[in-house]
Amino acid sequence: MDSTAILHAVDAVFDRELEFLAELVRHPSTRGAEQSAQDFIAGELAGLGYEVDRWRFDVADIAGMPGFSPVIGNYEDAVNVVGSLRSRTRGGRSLILNGHVDVVPTGPLDMWDRGPFDAHIDDGWMYGRGAGDMKAGLASNLFAIEALKQLGLRPAADVFFQSVVEEECTGNGALACLQRGYRADAALIPEPFAEKFVSSQVGVIWFKVRLKGLPTHVAYAGSGANAIEAAIPLFEALHRLEHRMNAPECRHHDYAGHSHALNLNIGKIEGGDWASSVPAWCVFDVRMGVFPGQDLDEMRHMIEEAVLEAARSHPFLAKNRPEIVYNGFAAEGYSFRDHKGETAREALAALDRAHSLVAGKPLGHEAITATTDARFFGLYADTPALVYGPRAEAIHGFNERVDLESVRRVTQSTALFIADWCGLEKA
C-alpha cells in the first residue's frame, strides 16, 4: 500500500469533509435535540453504502450494565446511529470508529462573536459549538474511509461507524452500542486532544446538592436561613476534598506529574424566588474527577462526608441536612496501559506509525483530566480504545473552534491506521 496515495486521497476528499462538518455543526445537537444531526448522519451513511442502524435506546436495556450512569431526564429522544461496512474478505482486524454527536449548551449567545451553530471558517479554523468536541472527529472518521474508497479500496475487516448521544452527561449512548452487540478488535475515538494519544483518562462523578432554607420576609432576615448563602461552606468543603485528592500521595501513576488532575467544578446553581424573601431552597450541580482504578462508591462516600461535615457546623443545615443526588456521570477512569494483551500494544503501534508518517514525529501521549466514551470499550468490552483527534480550542467555552489542518492530518492518520489495522480490499 502506498501511504502517499492515501494522504493524497484524503486531500482529494477534504472539501467534501469540510462541507459535511459544516453541515453537522449547523445542527444544534444539544442533549435531547440530536435527532436532526442523527438523521443527517444516517442519510449520509446510507448514501455512502453503509448498512444503517438507527435506534432509540431504552433505559431499561442498559440500566443493569456496568458503566451505566443515572439518567437525567428521559430517553424518549435518545437516538444512536451506527453504519456498518462489512468486509467480504475479512482478512484484517475489525474496528469501531466512534464519535459523539451531542454538544454542551452554548451559554449566553451574546458572549459568542457569531452564532454558535454558524460553522463559520476564518483563518484555518472552523468555529461553532461542537466543531471541535467532537463533530470534526465524526467527519474525520467518515472521510478516512471515503479517502480509501477514492482509491478503489475499503477496509478488509468489518468497520462500525458510530455516532452516539449522551457522551457529555452519562456515556449511556456508547453503552447502548455495547448493549446492541457491536464489538470489534479495537476502537478509535477522535476526541480533540491535539493529535496526542490519550494514554489515560480520569473518571467523573456528577451530583446535585439540594439545600433548604428557612424562608421569611426579609424584614425578619435574622430569623431566616438563607439557602443560597448556606451553599458557600459546602463549596469550600468540596474544594478541600478536591485539594486532598490531588495530593501527590493520592495520585494514580499516570498522573504523578500532574499537579491538579482531578477538578471539582461548581457548574450550575439555582435558588430562591424573590429578592425580598429569604431563599428557601438552593440546588447546585457539581462535577468531580476520579483517578483510574478509583472506586466510585468510595469517592461518593468522601463527597457525602465532606458535605455533611460542613453542614454539621452550620446552624440551620445541621438540622436540615443537604440532600445529595447523583445523576449524570458515574464514569470510572480508564488507563490504556491496563490492557495486558498484544492487541492493545499492536493497535497503539499502528496508530503511532500512522501519526509519525503524517506528523513527521512520534505520537505524544497524554493523560487527560476529562473522560471520554473510551472507557466503555476499554473497561467493559476488553477492546483497546484509542483516543486521538484534532486540535481544538475553547471546547465547552465561547467561540469554540477546531484547527482544520489538524483535522486534515487526523483524517490522514486515521486512513493510514485503518489501512494498517484492518488491511484493505478492493471496493
Add this chain to the structure above:
Amino acid sequence: MDSTAILHAVDAVFDRELEFLAELVRHPSTRGAEQSAQDFIAGELAGLGYEVDRWRFDVADIAGMPGFSPVIGNYEDAVNVVGSLRSRTRGGRSLILNGHVDVVPTGPLDMWDRGPFDAHIDDGWMYGRGAGDMKAGLASNLFAIEALKQLGLRPAADVFFQSVVEEECTGNGALACLQRGYRADAALIPEPFAEKFVSSQVGVIWFKVRLKGLPTHVAYAGSGANAIEAAIPLFEALHRLEHRMNAPECRHHDYAGHSHALNLNIGKIEGGDWASSVPAWCVFDVRMGVFPGQDLDEMRHMIEEAVLEAARSHPFLAKNRPEIVYNGFAAEGYSFRDHKGETAREALAALDRAHSLVAGKPLGHEAITATTDARFFGLYADTPALVYGPRAEAIHGFNERVDLESVRRVTQSTALFIADWCGLEKA
C-alpha cells in the same frame, strides 16, 4: 354613635368577611396573575353598591412620577381596582382604604403542609399565601364598611376602596392610583403588623448583579474563572456594607434601638448551564433596606462601590466588571412623624381611640424593617397613611397564616375609625 353597636355589627358580618377572604386567598394572585382576584373584587364591589374603576395602567403614565420604580417585565396585565363610595352629605373627612392583592411566589410546594391557595382554617388561623400579606387587610377594609351598612349607616365622606397590584416588587400599583387622581384626607393600609401602628418604614432597593466567567471544559478548570464562585466575595462585600449601614451612628432616630433594621438579602441566584463546564455567567438578586430620609442615589453609589471594590480584588472580575442593574423597588423610607400638620395628628388619634376601645389598651407603635405602599400617600401626596393590620405569621414563608380573631378586631377598629374620621350618614 354607639361603639358597641359597631362592634356587634362587625361580628354580624364576620362570617361573610371570612368567606370573602377565603375566596380571595383561593385566587393565586402572584405577580402577573392578579386578574382573577381583581375580577372577583370588582364584582363584589359592584354588588355592594360601589362605583367601580378597573383599569390597566401603563408604564408611560407613571414613569415620570416621584416614587416610580423600574419595572420588571411589562404591565400588559397590571390591573388596579378602586371602588368609590360617595357621600351625599360630605360632612366628614375622606379616606382611602388601600390594600394590595399581589402575593409573593409560593416557593417549592412540597414545603407547604397544604396547598398554598387552599385557604384552610385550623384553630383560629387561616393558612395560605397572601392570607396575611395582605388579603385579610382587603377583607377588613371592605367589611368595616359592610358593618356600618348593617346599621343602616355609611361614611359621611368619600371613601375609596383600593385593591392594587405591584406592592411586592415596585409599588407602582399604588402610584398608579395617585396618577389616576385618587386623593383623600387620610389613607389606611391594613398590612399585617400585629395590630400595631407602623410609625416608620424603611425604604428598599432591589438590584441584580450579573457576573461573567471564563468558561472552559472543566478538564482545564484552572484556566477558567467560575462565575458562580466569583459571586461569593461580592456577597461578603455587600454584607460588610449592610453591617456598616446598621451601625448606631448611621441609624435614623426611629430605629435608634433597632440593632439591625436594614437587611440585605441575597434572594435569588442563577448561574451556569452544565456541570462539566466552568460557568460563564451568574446573576443574583439583592434587596437592601434604607432608612427614612436616606437618599436612594447615595445608597446606590455605596452598593456600586462595595461591589466594584470587591471585584477589583478578584483576578478575573477585575477585568470583567460585574454589571449592576436596578429593577424593582426604588422605594424611599417613610416616617409618619414627618407629617407636620394637624391632619396626621388627628388621624393617628382617631386610630388610637378605635384601637384602644377594641383592644382594651393603647395603640403600640412600631418602626418596621419592611416597606409598604404607605410611602406613596405620605411622601408624594401629603396624605397621612396609617398602616395598621392583623397579626400574621410566616409571610413570604411556608404555611403563611393569619389570626382570624385579630382580623375581627382590626375590622372593628377600622369600622370605629371610619365612623370617627369620616362621620356617618344614613345609608
